[in-house]
Amino acid sequence: MRFHALALAACLVLPGLAIFEDDAYHVDYHHALVGLPKHDTTFFQQPYAGSKASLLYTLSQKQVIAAVNPKDGALVWRQRLSGQRGMLRAGEEQDTVVSATGDSITAWSASDGRLAWEARMNGATVEDLEILEQEDGITNVDSKDAIILLGGGSPSVRRLDGKTGRVKWVYTDTSGDIPFQVSTSPTTVYYISLHTPILGGSKLKVTSLSPITGKKLDQYTLSSEGEIQSREHILFAGANTAAPLLAWTDKSNKVLKVNIIGTKGVSTFAPPSTDVVEKIILHAPNRVNSLAHFLVEYQTTAGHSAEIYHVDLKKNTISKAYSLPELGGKGTFTTTTSDANVYFTRITKDELTVVSSASHGILGRWPIKGLPSLAAAHPVHGVSEVVVKSGSASAVRSAVLFSNGQWVLVRNGEVAWQRPEFLSDTVSAVWAELPEEEALAHELEVEGHQNVFAAYIHRVKRHVRDLEHFPAWLQNIPNQILSNLLGKSQENAIGDIQHDTFGFHKLVVVATEPGRLAALDVGSRGKLLWNIDLQQYAPEATFVRPSLKASRGYVEVKDEGFEGSLLVNTTTGGLLSPKDIDLQPPVTSDAQTFVAFDLVDGELKGFFGTDYSSDPVWTFNPPDGEKIVNFASRPVKDPVASIGKVLGDRRVLYKYLNPNLVLVTAVLKSTHTASFYLLDSASGELLHAISHHDVDVSRPIPSTFSENWFSYSLTIDSTSDPASRGYQLVVAELFESDIPDDRGPLGASSNSSTLQPSSATGDVAKPYVLSQTYQIAEEISHMTVTQTKQGITSRELLVTLPSSNAIVGIPRHIIDPRRPVGRDPTTSEATEGLTKYTPFIFIDPKWHLNHKYEVIGIKGVITSESGLESTSLVFAYGQDIFGTRVAPSFAFDVLGKGFNKVQMLLTVAALFVGVLFVAPLVGRKQINSLWTM
Amino acid sequence: MRASHLSLAGLVSIASAARFVLHIPTTQVVNPSTLTASTHATLQSSGPPLIAHLTRSNTFNFYNVTPGSYFAAVHCRDVAFEPIRIDVSLEEIVEGSGEKKEMIRAWQTFIGNEWENKGESRGEGGNGLVVEVKAIGQKYFFQERSGFSPLSFLKNPMILMALFSMVLIFGMPYLMENMDPETKAEFEEMQKKSPLGGGGNPAAQIQNFDLASWMAGKTDQGSSSRGQSPAPQSKKRG
Incomplete structure (x- = not known):
């Protein structure tokens, strides 16, 4: 059990650097997101037959299947699928939900999300998936089979066993038509395909199949070529209703044609109003035993209306029953079945109404108590559960997706919970200062630019103005003391952002892929402050991947999709024009110029200033056809507390501290090589190069740079049978010289330049690079380093482990490249805290920042200093949002929860009592000793 | 399965x-x-x-x-x-x-x-x-907070030593008082024989007890108790 021994050894050398149990869930926060739910794959369903409560299931646009508890919005389970265009279906009274993406059909246990069965259709893509509710009118309660439609070369319909996923029968379509959908009725399986002649639109071809044998029973074609030009024109191909429907429209939404599948008749309807209809949506119940009623929703630019139709099963006719009046603004409808009855719920911004499909009388009406977060949004789609007692709706709950990306559960008109699902598309995030701090910084700057007297007057005025907060502060003191003594967490009590003594409150501005911008307050457990659509500021732009840059008071948004940049106020989310911002005076004098660099056409180029059109100052092109995949540079703000490293014998190794260092990662696919080049970005000079072989270059190679050290991680490729396998973490540290107390070739000179090396040395001062490689058990997808105010606190390497769904902080001393190899550390090395090198780093669960949370799909982690030197703020984004605070050298400058204030007071009191008793004793003794002298 | x-x-x-x-x-x-x-x-x-x-x-x-x-x-x-x-x-x-x-x-x-x-x-x-x-x-993610408990406080060897010496200092003189006269005389004889044994009466010793220096950690037992094993002379007795 060598592994165990190693793990144990690793555990022993480490000091406990974990999260305290009472801090967990208080200092950190996690938005376990699903992604925007899709309309046809979201439903309420009992997790098993006979269950009293139902769960809310969804397959989102991010291909995540999730079960959400409708009570509080908590996630019960979720699974990420690969592939595009997923489908999710559930049979009535089944304990599984069945999903399909790409070529795989998977049944998941509905209550706990475990895999029930999986079927792979090699190469083919699943076009549609239905559950066979009834077979010849009889419901098979035990397990309901799935009917799938496969696309690809030869489309086929297959029936899969509901218990094992085994194929029961196959019907192959050789006509060359485009497969569209399958639909089932109690007696027949319908396969709908699009027959497209060379010219004109598509005809709908319906093939009926026997559910038992899969043999073709009948086939007919509907002449829809006048209307259907593309797939979007087919509105609905009805799932398991007693009378499945097929509805389509034309390009301009001027006509609605409905066919009862299995019959050849087509009913034609016209939209109710003369306004241009933007969208027609058909809502129909999907249960076998429900009434054959359906609702057609017409959306116009001004409002929305609906008409309810009834299907006469005997005569095979469709007739309009009644219509719901047009309402201004946007809204949506949901369908609910209860026994055989069908109810439609109309959800608008302000109101929720329930009607029965049979008559137009309103069964229930609830005004929606609006939340500020939903103010500018409208409902997009939703699902509902309705309880109807004696002819009136007594309760209704609807899970509604709003246009601002919030998934909200409205229970009887009140918002029970909301999930900010739009955040799952986050692609970039930046830290922004709070408005109060910005204001103070501005005031101080004003003082700095005045003469002494004016500055003094200004400061006195400012302090007098600050006095207005004094009474409130005074009033608050008793409360604060009380809550402190009772050990209540102060952080949670902070309502407004002003009382932020420790600087834990900061804003993070995030941008999502579809062009949404939002601000989160990291001090209030990631509370959403504002959320805007960038489209409103740049109507003609399409956002691809917005990038952000924070400046004082505003955030600059750039995107490939449009020219220039947008300036957005960090406090309100409002648009600023460049003239609103008083441009800061340039920090540098005119004599100084900056060299900026970027990746241009696969080469790294340095330019004077930010003008990328001019000729580059330097160009770096890796040798042998290697391709640059990534580069990492030191953070803009990277304070270094000490320029040297003090050794055990009191000598000093000087750090190579160059602010312009860049680490370039280049790969060569054919030879499985990854090379790393250390450049000076001012001169473009190559300082150091490392090359690794047997690297799987198709996997992520993250790298990071901080202070005088950098780190990167690799996956070893198995094709050439390397000696070791798995994943490697490499850490390298740069020193001015390998000899202690020596400052290298530039030691004596007071000035040096990387652009013009001094004649004495003849060459640029190259760093002495010390590196060590460690084996780790898991792949790293992203890495970064903690940041603190002064840089005194030791740093921690934050790595994202996608397979464990974790973010781990590896202490710096564990990955110190100066760990002695092959021998025990000497006494002086031991005093430095160095331990013997072990090739394997065991990732201690105590290093997990996310502890019991599971963070999935993390794209990036950003860190920031807080008001305390000991503490660094961490924010991770991607599919999930996660944030926490880390103290790599323990919280040495703040009292933690372990500090018992009551106990301290008791100790003081006890000592005081002790003094009272002892004082007379001592006094008597002193007098006695004077007398006996 | x-x-x-x-x-x-x-x-x-x-x-x-x-x-x-x-x-x-x-x-x-x-x-x-x-x-x-x-x-x-x-x-x-x-x-x-x-x-x-x-x-x-x-x-x-x-x-x-x-x-x-x-x-x-x-x-x-x-x-x-x-x-x-x-x-x-x-x-x-x-x-x-x-x-x-x-x-x-x-x-x-x-x-x-x-x-x-x-x-x-x-x-x-x-x-x-x-x-x-x-x-x-x-997997254990959390770190235990080292809380305060009176038992762990008592387990501290320093505290144990202090308590023990406290018992000796205060308890020994009373023990001596309560001894029967013969044994006491015998004991005193033994003390006198001992080259390092200090004389004087125990009551005075207690009154001379330097609490301040004792609290500062100087466990100066010889001066305060005759019943103790031989100890150097107290500097306060000069």
Whole structure:
């Protein structure tokens, strides 16, 4: 059990650097997101037959299947699928939900999300998936089979066993038509395909199949070529209703044609109003035993209306029953079945109404108590559960997706919970200062630019103005003391952002892929402050991947999709024009110029200033056809507390501290090589190069740079049978010289330049690079380093482990490249805290920042200093949002929860009592000793 | 239960690719039925790893595994599992027959060692092989706060020493008082004989007791108690 021994050894050398149990869930926060739910794959369903409560299931646009508890919005389970265009279906009274993406059909246990069965259709893509509710009118309660439609070369319909996923029968379509959908009725399986002649639109071809044998029973074609030009024109191909429907429209939404599948008749309807209809949506119940009623929703630019139709099963006719009046603004409808009855719920911004499909009388009406977060949004789609007692709706709950990306559960008109699902598309995030701090910084700057007297007057005025907060502060003191003594967490009590003594409150501005911008307050457990659509500021732009840059008071948004940049106020989310911002005076004098660099056409180029059109100052092109995949540079703000490293014998190794260092990662696919080049970005000079072989270059190679050290991680490729396998973490540290107390070739000179090396040395001062490689058990997808105010606190390497769904902080001393190899550390090395090198780093669960949370799909982690030197703020984004605070050298400058204030007071009191008793004793003794002298 | 997942594995049969099952047995360390749905297994060799989700029967099913040497790991939020090396190869069952069949071999492996450095075998066989994955232990994420408890305070050796000397200082004189006269005389005789034994009367000693220096940690016992073992003279007695 060598592994165990190693793990144990690793555990022993480490000091406990974990999260305290009472801090967990208080200092950190996690938005376990699903992604925007899709309309046809979201439903309420009992997790098993006979269950009293139902769960809310969804397959989102991010291909995540999730079960959400409708009570509080908590996630019960979720699974990420690969592939595009997923489908999710559930049979009535089944304990599984069945999903399909790409070529795989998977049944998941509905209550706990475990895999029930999986079927792979090699190469083919699943076009549609239905559950066979009834077979010849009889419901098979035990397990309901799935009917799938496969696309690809030869489309086929297959029936899969509901218990094992085994194929029961196959019907192959050789006509060359485009497969569209399958639909089932109690007696027949319908396969709908699009027959497209060379010219004109598509005809709908319906093939009926026997559910038992899969043999073709009948086939007919509907002449829809006048209307259907593309797939979007087919509105609905009805799932398991007693009378499945097929509805389509034309390009301009001027006509609605409905066919009862299995019959050849087509009913034609016209939209109710003369306004241009933007969208027609058909809502129909999907249960076998429900009434054959359906609702057609017409959306116009001004409002929305609906008409309810009834299907006469005997005569095979469709007739309009009644219509719901047009309402201004946007809204949506949901369908609910209860026994055989069908109810439609109309959800608008302000109101929720329930009607029965049979008559137009309103069964229930609830005004929606609006939340500020939903103010500018409208409902997009939703699902509902309705309880109807004696002819009136007594309760209704609807899970509604709003246009601002919030998934909200409205229970009887009140918002029970909301999930900010739009955040799952986050692609970039930046830290922004709070408005109060910005204001103070501005005031101080004003003082700095005045003469002494004016500055003094200004400061006195400012302090007098600050006095207005004094009474409130005074009033608050008793409360604060009380809550402190009772050990209540102060952080949670902070309502407004002003009382932020420790600087834990900061804003993070995030941008999502579809062009949404939002601000989160990291001090209030990631509370959403504002959320805007960038489209409103740049109507003609399409956002691809917005990038952000924070400046004082505003955030600059750039995107490939449009020219220039947008300036957005960090406090309100409002648009600023460049003239609103008083441009800061340039920090540098005119004599100084900056060299900026970027990746241009696969080469790294340095330019004077930010003008990328001019000729580059330097160009770096890796040798042998290697391709640059990534580069990492030191953070803009990277304070270094000490320029040297003090050794055990009191000598000093000087750090190579160059602010312009860049680490370039280049790969060569054919030879499985990854090379790393250390450049000076001012001169473009190559300082150091490392090359690794047997690297799987198709996997992520993250790298990071901080202070005088950098780190990167690799996956070893198995094709050439390397000696070791798995994943490697490499850490390298740069020193001015390998000899202690020596400052290298530039030691004596007071000035040096990387652009013009001094004649004495003849060459640029190259760093002495010390590196060590460690084996780790898991792949790293992203890495970064903690940041603190002064840089005194030791740093921690934050790595994202996608397979464990974790973010781990590896202490710096564990990955110190100066760990002695092959021998025990000497006494002086031991005093430095160095331990013997072990090739394997065991990732201690105590290093997990996310502890019991599971963070999935993390794209990036950003860190920031807080008001305390000991503490660094961490924010991770991607599919999930996660944030926490880390103290790599323990919280040495703040009292933690372990500090018992009551106990301290008791100790003081006890000592005081002790003094009272002892004082007379001592006094008597002193007098006695004077007398006996 | 085993039979059910074996039959599951038997569903897909592709000629040139192996299939096998990783199974988590119920042990004292872990009850696999309590594991979260996010538990999954990865099979890494080159390129993106193969991923299998946890099934209802506590297994991970891998299909269509091409021949090669794989690093298998089970990722779970609450429990750590040992890593496994799995080799898939095509072999002739009967030599010279030309008919090739998949062979799956599994061993324990050690991260940070050579890949050839294999541990115990974890199974060997054809398609549908079941490899058991052992749980190493529960993961503990949190650090205990060292709280205050009077018992731990009393366990401190310094405190114990102080308490002991306190008992001697205050208790000894009273013990002496209560002794019967003969024994007392004998004891005093013994004290006088002792070259280092200090004289004086115990009451005066107590009054001369320097509490301040005692509290400062100078456990100066000789001056305050005659009953003690010999101790240097108190400097306060001058």
